[in-house]
Amino acid sequence: xxxxxxxxxxxxxxxxxxxxxxxxxxxxxxxxxxxxxxxxxxxxxxxxxxxxxxxxxxxxxxxxxxxxxxxxxxxxxxxxxxxxxxxxxxxxxxxxxxxxxxxxxxxxxxxxxxxxxxxxxxxxxxxxxxxxxxxxxxxxxxxxxxxxxxxxxxxxxxxxxxxxxxxxxxxxxxxxxxxxxxxxxxxxxxxxxxxxxxxxxxxxxxxxxxxxxxxxxxxxxxxxxxxxxxxxxxxxxxxxxxxxxxxxxxxxxxxxxxxxxxxxxxxxxxxxxxxxxxxxxxxxxxxxxxxxxxxxxxxxxxxxxxxxxxxxxxxx
Amino acid sequence: xxxxxxxxxxxxxxxxxxxxxxxxxxxxxxxxxxxxxxxxxxxxxxxxxxxxxxxxxxxxxxxxxxxxxxxxxxxxxxxxxxxxxxxxxxxxxxxxxxxxxxxxxxxxxxxxxxxxxxxxxxxxxxxxxxxxxxxxxxxxxxxxxxxxxxxxxxxxxxxxxxxxxxxxxxxxxxxxxxxxxxxxxxxxxxxxxxxxxxxxxxxxxxxxxxxxxxxxxxxxxxxxxxxxxxxxxxxxxxxxxxxxxxxxxxxxxxxxxxxxxxxxxxxxxxxxxxxxxxxxxxxxxxxxxxxxxxxxxxxxxxxxxxxxxxxxxxxxxxxxxxxxxxxxxxxxxxxxxxxxxxxxxxxxxxxxxxxxxxxxxxxxxxxxxxxxxxxxxxxxxxxxxxxxxxxxx
Numbered sequence: 001x002x003x004x005x006x007x008x009x010x011x012x013x014x015x016x017x018x019x020x021x022x023x024x025x026x027x028x029x030x031x032x033x034x035x036x037x038x039x040x041x042x043x044x045x046x047x048x049x050x051x052x053x054x055x056x057x058x059x060x061x062x063x064x065x066x067x068x069x070x071x072x073x074x075x076x077x078x079x080x081x082x083x084x085x086x087x088x089x090x091x092x093x094x095x096x097x098x099x100x101x102x103x104x105x106x107x108x109x110x111x112x113x114x115x116x117x118x119x120x121x122x123x124x125x126x127x128x129x130x131x132x133x134x135x136x137x138x139x140x141x142x143x144x145x146x147x148x149x150x151x152x153x154x155x156x157x158x159x160x161x162x163x164x165x166x167x168x169x170x171x172x173x174x175x176x177x178x179x180x181x182x183x184x185x186x187x188x189x190x191x192x193x194x195x196x197x198x199x200x201x202x203x204x205x206x207x208x209x210x211x212x213x214x215x216x217x218x219x220x221x222x223x224x225x226x227x228x229x230x231x232x233x234x235x236x237x238x239x240x241x242x243x244x245x246x247x248x249x250x251x252x253x254x255x256x257x258x259x260x261x262x263x264x265x266x267x268x269x270x271x272x273x274x275x276x277x278x279x280x281x282x283x284x285x286x287x288x289x290x291x292x293x294x295x296x297x298x299x300x301x302x303x304x305x306x307x308x309x310x311x312x313x314x315x316x
Numbered sequence: 317x318x319x320x321x322x323x324x325x326x327x328x329x330x331x332x333x334x335x336x337x338x339x340x341x342x343x344x345x346x347x348x349x350x351x352x353x354x355x356x357x358x359x360x361x362x363x364x365x366x367x368x369x370x371x372x373x374x375x376x377x378x379x380x381x382x383x384x385x386x387x388x389x390x391x392x393x394x395x396x397x398x399x400x401x402x403x404x405x406x407x408x409x410x411x412x413x414x415x416x417x418x419x420x421x422x423x424x425x426x427x428x429x430x431x432x433x434x435x436x437x438x439x440x441x442x443x444x445x446x447x448x449x450x451x452x453x454x455x456x457x458x459x460x461x462x463x464x465x466x467x468x469x470x471x472x473x474x475x476x477x478x479x480x481x482x483x484x485x486x487x488x489x490x491x492x493x494x495x496x497x498x499x500x501x502x503x504x505x506x507x508x509x510x511x512x513x514x515x516x517x518x519x520x521x522x523x524x525x526x527x528x529x530x531x532x533x534x535x536x537x538x539x540x541x542x543x544x545x546x547x548x549x550x551x552x553x554x555x556x557x558x559x560x561x562x563x564x565x566x567x568x569x570x571x572x573x574x575x576x577x578x579x580x581x582x583x584x585x586x587x588x589x590x591x592x593x594x595x596x597x598x599x600x601x602x603x604x605x606x607x608x609x610x611x612x613x614x615x616x617x618x619x620x621x622x623x624x625x626x627x628x629x630x631x632x633x634x635x636x637x638x639x640x641x642x643x644x645x646x647x648x649x650x651x652x653x654x655x656x657x658x659x660x661x662x663x664x665x666x667x668x669x670x671x672x673x674x675x676x677x678x679x680x681x682x683x684x685x686x687x688x689x690x691x692x693x694x695x696x697x698x699x700x701x702x703x704x705x706x707x708x709x
Contacts, residue, residue, distance in 0.1 A: 057549045077552040085550035089543035095330050107322045108551040152547065 006069035007032050008160045008191035014063035016049050023049045025215045036192040038206030040302060046215040047195040048088060051162050055085045084158030086150050088165045094138035098129050098148050102155060109156040119155060127151035143174030160191045179205060199303040213310050226305045233258055234274035235304040236297050239266040242290035250284045259307055270308055319553035323561025328568055331531045341528035341573040345520035346580050353513040353585050365417035365448040366397045368407045375427025385459055411441050417448025420456060430463055514588050517581030518667045519640040521574045522660045525606045526631035528573035530624060532566025533610035536702050537620040555706045559699055566610060570603035590670025594677040598666050601687035605659035608695030615701030634658045662686045
């Protein structure tokens with residue numbers, strides 16, 4: 001008989017209300033060891049509220065969280081030792097050095113003495129801050145602070161690493177470094193819960209993605225499974241200027257168009273057989289003074305899936 | 317507890333590295349204490365004056381005033397010296413020259429007038445509004461009131477045909493003995509006033525300890541604003557240890573502030589706070605009271621900045637009421653009573669008590685208990701409020 005190891009995270013029925021607003025309603029998913037799970041949704045969809053409940057920061061109104069099969073209940077502390085948490089906002093002390101920040105949080109996770117020093121040195125190496133370890137973090141660049149923010153989450157060698165939009169406000173170089181680090185950690189067997197509203201990050205990193213909107217998970221699966229939801233629909237991106245909102249309304253009446261979403265700089269269109277309908281699309285879009293500057297026909301992606309499922313763009 | 321100590325240690329490291337904490341908690345109060353004790357005349361020491369007496373009567377009743385009433389206030393523990401002068405003009409000049417604080421002129425025929433129930437007049441020579449003049453006036457008024465009783469007695473004796481002279485003298489002596497203890501007690505109490513260096517050292521310490529304790533008390537609000545609170549809550553530690561860590565840091569910072577001030581004002585300004593053990597326990601109690609009040613105020617604030625401002629205002633107002641700027645012994649009785657709502661008044665009262673000869677721990681137990689009570693009640697409410705905020709997240 002083969003005994004299957006429980007997932008590193010299993011949560012179900014998570015619910016949280018803030019006053020009259022139901023921020024999260026019945027959210028549930030699982031993450032296996034070594035799996036990276038992306039929670040993809042626009043700002044305000046409920047991503048941060050969900051992970052705050054998963055790591056015990058926020059009391060939940062309902063639902064259950066199991067870490068490696070053990071329940072994470074209010075007041076329990078030992079289960080939290082398996083979690084590494086990287087909040088969206090920088091959570092470091094600016095008047096302490098990088099080493100002092102790491103040592104402080106390491107002590108809270110029970111590290112001490114030689115073990116603490118060794119682990120702090122290791123993490124400083126991972127986040128490439130060995131040379132600046134003794135410097136106050138107030139003097140760090142944004143990217144360095146972000147790296148330290150992530151490094152603190154790695155101190156306790158977590159089985160589940162939770163990263164809440166870790167690349168917000170980060171320059172492209174640091175962003176790439178962070179994404180590479182996350183991929184490497186996953187390869188080492190760490191379960192990762194990664195929230196983002198950047199579709200390309202979710203596509204690059206995640207084994208599975210849960211699409212969350214208005215407090216509900218509206219779709220879940222691998223990238224391939226999610227894209228299949230769109231069917232034979234292509235995505236046409238028009239870069240355009242002028243009254244794109246009116247143009248989008250006109251485009252919705254064109255044969256084959258499933259959805260047309262205006263945004264700053266253009267219109268995203270979901271349409272069957274894009275190449276066949278392209279002339280009609282351009283003609284419809286060019287009315288009322290709208291100037292089409294470029295056209296791009298792309299394979300369906302998670303952005304297209306979100307558009308298909310919600311009728312709105314992720315960037316909304 | 318270990319997590320609380322780790323958090324408290326981190327707050328201490330930050331605050332001691334932060335120069336503003338050292339400036340507000342140590343350097344400013346120390347500088348003010350030294351400056352005040354150097355610049356302001358010592359109004360806190362034992363009162364002593366010289367009363368000149370011109371005894372033109374030289375009778376039995378004036379002898380009681382001079383020898384029993386005034387004489388009872390002389391000596392090593394007394395508040396005055398008595399000097400006899402030949403006439404009112406000489407006495408007036410002595411007062412003008414400052415050789416005497418005040419003078420009492422007893423007219424010729426004073427004793428017979430009292431004995432026969434006639435009116436008699438005692439004259440006080442003193443500068444307007446001087447303490448010596450007020451003391452002389454108080455002594456003479458007490459004596460004159462006693463004489464009034466005696467005159468009634470004499471009159472009664474006269475009607476019954478008793479021996480008036482013997483009764484008058486005995487009653488006047490009795491009145492003098494009765495009046496003296498009351499006066500002497502008041503002045504003895506006034507002598508239980510710490511020296512000026514001690515007073516300003518202790519008063520600045522109790523005023524600024526609120527600025528020291530706030531750095532720990534506001535820690536939770538600061539963590540929330542800096543974004544580190546979520547990381548602390550995600551760590552495998554009880555939420556209560558976050559609050560306890562802040563409270564421990566508040567106590568440690570307050571204790572460091574007061575101990576440094578006690579040592580520095582003793583070494584630099586010549587202050588004498590009192591016997592070490594009672595002073596230590598008093599300081600601990602005062603720090604607990606200050607930390608409690610800071611935690612209480614933080615528990616009702618939205619941001620660390622709000623809490624810091626409110627804490628500063630409360631510290632200054634309590635200081636003003638609590639006798640930090642002027643000793644309560646110099647204040648009206650009503651204010652001295654109101655001051656007892658503040659930890660400052662209880663702390664300074666205990667410091668005054670410890671300055672008295674032979675005073676010890678037993679003498680300041682009421683102050684210590686009141687301070688601990690204030691700290692427990694206010695700190696308990698503050699921590700309960702903060703915990704509710706954490707749990708409700």
